[in-house]
Amino acid sequence: MGSRAAEQRQEARQLAARLSAEGVRNVALTWVDNAGIARVKTIPAERLAAAAERGIGMSPVFDVFTSDDAITASDHLGGPDGDLRLFPDLERVTTLAAQPGWAWAPADRYDQLGLPHPACQRQFARRMTERAAAAGLELRMGFETEWVVTRAPADHPSATGTDEPLDYPCTGPAYGMTRVVELSDYLRDVTEALSVQGIDVLQLHPEYAPGQFEVTTAPAGPVRAADDVVLVRETIRAVSVRHGLRASFAPSVVAGQVGNGCHLHLSLYRDGTSLHRTPDAPWGLAPDASAFLGGILGALPALLAIGCPSPASYLRLQPSHWAGVYQCWGVENREAALRLITGAPDDPDGGHAEVKTFDAAANPYLAVGAVIAAGLHGIESATRLPEPQTGDPGVLGVRERARRGIVRLPATLTEAADRLEKSAPLYEAMGEVLHGAVLAVRRAEEAHFAESEDDAIAAATRWRW
Template structure:
């Protein structure tokens, strides 16, 4: 499956190779010997090819070979097939994004860069998830003059030593109470080293703290453009993983480590901007949002059942997505409502720039590029409705107060299984059109493959099979 580089001209030749030569020299000066080039597959796993640091110019100029079959890999590394992708044939070129090149603080001697994927002739690869996210961001700007700022919350569970086999309780890294200072004290060096590594890598951390479940932590970083937010999600996760290993810990970002407990979310925050103004504040819509913001969020809310196939993509995701666990199990929105799938955070006065929305019903099994691209596509569909013949369809329903699970006439449940989410995804003209048939079909095939893979498995078997994969 491994392709070889050749001396031909690739998708990024000329000036880009000159910049890469300069970057390679800087890496050598920093003691870097290898560069990890990553992409995330449709099962949500970060895959990698690595090159010696001095080969970076060749990687930028000609790309690094990789089979397209990884787009139909499942979480257990078995392979399925789709109409457009699958099988042993073909090769792609992985081209690193020099703008994201980062020396890794917790992996001495290594640097990292995300890649874009191209066909052999230099044309963009239709199955490239990063390219999909970029297309949606560019469409928002070109069609509506809107820049998206997005950011991920990263939650993980840290256990001492390796993750145990099924039926054995993990040795969690914390013993203190949920959100307790005791947890921070007993892990202060660990969390300090995560903060230090992220800062050294140029990542701005907003918060880091113990979470609810045993051994669980969360870190939030500053927002970026959609592609940048997804890049940061990958970088933050792998940085946490590396620091954890140096402390004798294993970090699991899986939807659940223990199906009887609270799982790991991968919440996405977003705000809409035009010419320096935050469209989530200062308007005439609900809680001060502009009508454009309302239309965008209405589009996201409407598409949530289908978006779960991107944002809650594993059978394990539905062990987390349960009522009354702050997971967002109902198709509703609310002001600062942590049980709503779509939570709005209002900004007033000096804090108007901080107004944003949070998609809560998603987790870290998601490919972050697919997720941000899908969310933007859904929001743009809402904006299109607002500009069409039925602008009322782009208005949000009444916000939900309190726990919807405890309301007699509350909102409808989001899909309770991957099979149900996949059915919504297959009917989504919005996502099919935005993603294109090759990418849409590959995602559909992987979801169907994992449904079959875990058919008949118990909740504990699903959790044990997936908690070490993310």
């Protein structure tokens, strides 16, 4: 143990020296709370070795922060007492291309005795990844990041201002080349910054809503995929600021318009072989892949409280908007909550699944960990996928949906939180402390917005993510 600690100290010192040579003066250490907000403590670069050895102090109360910075409480967390230590992941220290003089690292959280904090979401994601590995499964995951960009007002109104007009810097049609032309310098700088930081961009394109874009990055292991999406968002935010723009990743930027999703893609492998391209198997899925996806599909009502954690999320989740609001799956069906993507036979990114319901208000570590837990429960309980659905369930009559066994996913955060509260597999996977903290935050968000109109919810959360 002492030898390993000495190696880490030496590694951190060498890393700090390299950062200094690159002109880095400060390092941002981030974690993501249960409301999906990336929180931060920063240290001078020369303090990196000390942070890697002893951690940086922080209060455990952040686990019960809500999206508007109010503080609630759970049975185990809340109040002014206690302290935790943030430990930077030295393997993920990244010099930030759009923030000169800065580097970034995700952090794990431990108590003062060096034990893992039971509500640390990043360690939860790692535990679930290790649980999958113990079952012989390797997962590759990746996120699609959608955002809306507007011009930053000269007086930069408060983040929760309800009356601020949105000034879009591009006016071209959905998916139109016009938007790329209008913002070509900005989009070039986004992709360049991501590339310099080691993020492999697969594609970037205009999306449906005004000022909306989407970037897709390469898949990785679950924890790295969650790290990557945090870095992607903050890089886009930083590039936007340098161009006099503002980026919103909120589920609903303007009530009644198409919102921002953050779809989660996943693929399974055993011994290096894809379980999504099994010859002669139904839909090409090996039995374990079919059961894993069946577990996700069955858990989706509860998973919505993880992947769609804000009242604003449910403004986005509308039928016939490609958001996946019905509990069904389909082959290349963009209205299904769980989409199987076959891809071309020689496509390395083909043969995987997509959870379409999730948005960027979600803590990505919670999202990947909970999805893995649901999938593993599907394997353990030998869950079978029902028949896939074609077409848009939203245009079917109530009786036809009932005949096909298609039900609406929770339409409110209250419904989703109720399902999470009753989910024994997710409770077991998350543990009492983390599960309770998540529920406490969801209940507080429900209460805060209980009397709010849709426009007020969208305006209040527009710049929180």
